Amino acid sequence: MRGMLLVTKRELGSYFNSIWGYIVAAVILMIDGLFFNAFSMTEEARYSFEVLRDFFYFSFGTTTIAAILLTMRLVAEEKQTNTIVLLDASPLADWQIIGGKYLSAFTFLAILILATFYMPLLVMVNGKVSMGHIFAGYLGLMLVGSSTTAIGTFASTLSRSQLVSAVIGGVITVFLLISWLLAKVAEPPLDDVLSYMSLFDKHFRTTFMEGRINTKDVVFYLSVSFAFLTMATRFFAARRWK
Amino acid sequence: MIEVRGLTRYYGDFPAVRDVSFNIGENVIVGFLGLNGAGKSTVLKVLGGLLMPSAGTVKFQGIDALDAPDSLRKKIGYLPEDPPLYKEMRVQEFLTWCGEIKGMDSASVSKRLPKVIELCDLKSVQDRIIGELSHGFKKRVGIAQAIIHQPDLVILDEPISGLDPVQIVEMRKVLKSLKSECTVLISSHILSEISQTCDRILVLHGGQIVAEGSEKELSDKLSRAPRVELVLRGDQDAAQKVADAFESVTSVKFTALQGDLFRAVVNLESDDREELVAQLIGAGLGLRAMSEDQSGELEDVFLGLTNAPDGTAGRLEAKPAKESEAVEDEASEPTDDADTAESDEEDES
Structure with a gap:
């Protein structure tokens, strides 16, 4: 565990010491703010519930984009600059390296998600906010962030190019986002599988986004995170044999 | 070990x-x-x-x-040719982190660090950002990270x-x-x-x-037969006759110099150079200079063993034929640097 935390510490340092982390944070917070202003702070009278629901709707999108942008460098950059040798030559197990990198990206993303907290609080000015809705929404965003960070970490182990990693991570994420559409045209039992895999439609839209917490959705997101981290560790470990 | x-x-x-x-x-x-x-x-x-x-x-x-x-x-401590360094970190901070990921506790790293910095002569740059260091200092930081954990x-x-x-x-x-x-x-x-x-x-x-x-x-x-270079004055044909009659001469090459001077590079089977010189003088030739090809230096050994194409390979004995084939095999690879190819393949994976 100590080894994993050491990797996390260094990776987090690299986010805060490089301009990339700040650029991603600034862009994501700006987009979040613009969306909030455009969709939630309108002249038209709306229920606080609807405003919060919309907020979590676009925050879902910005969270997935941020996760892909933050994770694309995790392993790919180390391969590109050859600093991967430091980790290869260390006694750290592969799961510690992958776990540490994932944890650093997720921690940064979590800080980014929590930095949007002022927006639901603004709703309080003119409305009545349900703290349960806010809690459920943020829990959902954290779980989505965890899953997409794991997907991005996995994608980053596949290439030495950050761009290619981002594309792979993006493709996987988009597939999981639109799988509910594919489910509509697929035959049974594939339609059920595709529908279940939907990151947004099945597990976020009708639950976390509307202030409800369903254990099945929590398990789904944690399972996606675990599955992609396991695959990332396997692919990462394979480099010693290739 | x-x-x-x-x-x-x-x-x-x-x-x-x-x-x-x-x-x-x-x-x-x-x-x-x-x-x-x-x-x-x-x-x-x-x-x-x-x-x-x-x-x-x-x-x-x-x-x-x-x-x-x-x-x-x-x-084990490992340093590749290009030192793997996190360029945004400071030297001391980087070495501390390296020690810790290699299993040392903070106290041990603190105790070991001054010795490593002294050994690698990094005192003057210990607080500087690695990316700003010269190549020589980066190499030293690379060595320091390889030995920090003793x-x-x-x-x-x-x-x-x-x-x-x-x-x-x-x-x-x-x-x-x-x-x-x-x-x-x-x-x-x-x-x-x-x-x-x-x-x-x-x-x-x-x-x-x-x-x-x-x-x-x-x-x-490297059991090489001696090769002697002579500068002679006189009739080149007479020298050729002596060489032909001399049993241990395996080959001779003449090069005309100024006037009636000429150079003879003689390969001998055994070291009979005194006898050869005596016969050349006996044939009426004047000896102006004699030098011996330097043999047995590491570079020759290396070139011989690796059959490098500089003309020295043939002078080696006990060189397995398959090694020559290996050279050809390797030369036919897409890249002439397998080490580079290796890392490329690795990275592609």
């Missing part, structure tokens, strides 16, 4: 290292000498636990590298490449000082470096060890 038996390593279908076996003891500096693509880096990566062997065994202090790769890496084995791949002459001399001192606390393996294709730094040399070519021993032992392996 290190026991390697039948080590083979493939990259895809390409055998970078084939059936390599050797033993290495404690507190010695061993050099891996070879041309680019000879398999040096691959052997070192396998010894460092960065790559797993395709076949064969690598034992370190009696433990098979495949049985406990993670714990063995605690005892490993029993330090592996340095091309440690002097890219250094200027002053830095090379300083690096040599650092390498020699490491010997007192651990075994050091270095690879290089710079012959003088290997001969000045190492106690023992393993010559790799085409993924195989073609020779091993000290510089002297390697030189002794």
Whole structure:
């Protein structure tokens, strides 16, 4: 565990010491703010519930984009600059390296998600906010962030190019986002599988986004995170044999 | 300390290292000498636990590298040719982090750090950002990260490449000082470096060890027939007749010089040069100068063993035919640097 935390510490340092982390944070917070202003702070009278629901709707999108942008460098950059040798030559197990990198990206993303907290609080000015809705929404965003960070970490182990990693991570994420559409045209039992895999439609839209917490959705997101981290560790470990 | 038996390593279908076996003891500096693509880096990566062997065994202090790769890496320090450094970190911060990921606790790192900084002469830059350092200092930081955890084995791949002459001399001192606390393996294709730094040399070519021993032992392996260069005055035909009649002359080559002077390069089967000179003088030729081709230097040994295309290869004996084939095989690879190809393949994966 100590080894994993050491990797996390260094990776987090690299986010805060490089301009990339700040650029991603600034862009994501700006987009979040613009969306909030455009969709939630309108002249038209709306229920606080609807405003919060919309907020979590676009925050879902910005969270997935941020996760892909933050994770694309995790392993790919180390391969590109050859600093991967430091980790290869260390006694750290592969799961510690992958776990540490994932944890650093997720921690940064979590800080980014929590930095949007002022927006639901603004709703309080003119409305009545349900703290349960806010809690459920943020829990959902954290779980989505965890899953997409794991997907991005996995994608980053596949290439030495950050761009290619981002594309792979993006493709996987988009597939999981639109799988509910594919489910509509697929035959049974594939339609059920595709529908279940939907990151947004099945597990976020009708639950976390509307202030409800369903254990099945929590398990789904944690399972996606675990599955992609396991695959990332396997692919990462394979480099010693290739 | 290190026991390697039948080590083979493939990259895809390409055998970078084939059936390599050797033993290495404690507190010695061993050099891996070879041309680019000879398999040096691959052997070192396998010894460092960065790559797993395709076949064969690598034992370190009696433990098979495949049985406990993670714990063995605690005892090994590794520095590739291009030092792997996080350029945004400061030297001291980086070395502390390296010590910690190699299993040291904070107190041990704090205790060890000043010694390593002194050993690698990093005092003047210890608080600076790594990205701002010169290449020589980056190499030293690279060595420092390899030895921070007091490993029993330090592996340095091309440690002097890219250094200027002053830095090379300083690096040599650092390498020699490491010997007192651990075994050091270095690879290089710079012959003088290997001969000045190492106690023992393993010559790799085409993924195989073609020779091993000290510089002297390697030189002794080169049993070359003497070659004499003479500057003579007189009739070249008379010299040719003497050479033809002289039993141990295997070949002779004449080159006309000024006037009636000419040069004769004579290859002899045995060292009968006094007799040859006596016969030439007896035939009425004047001897102006005689010199002997320098034999037995490490460079000759290396070129001979690796069958380099400089015309010296034919002078070697006991050179297996398959090694010549290996050279051709390697030359037909898409890249002439297998080490580069290796890392590329690795990275692509």
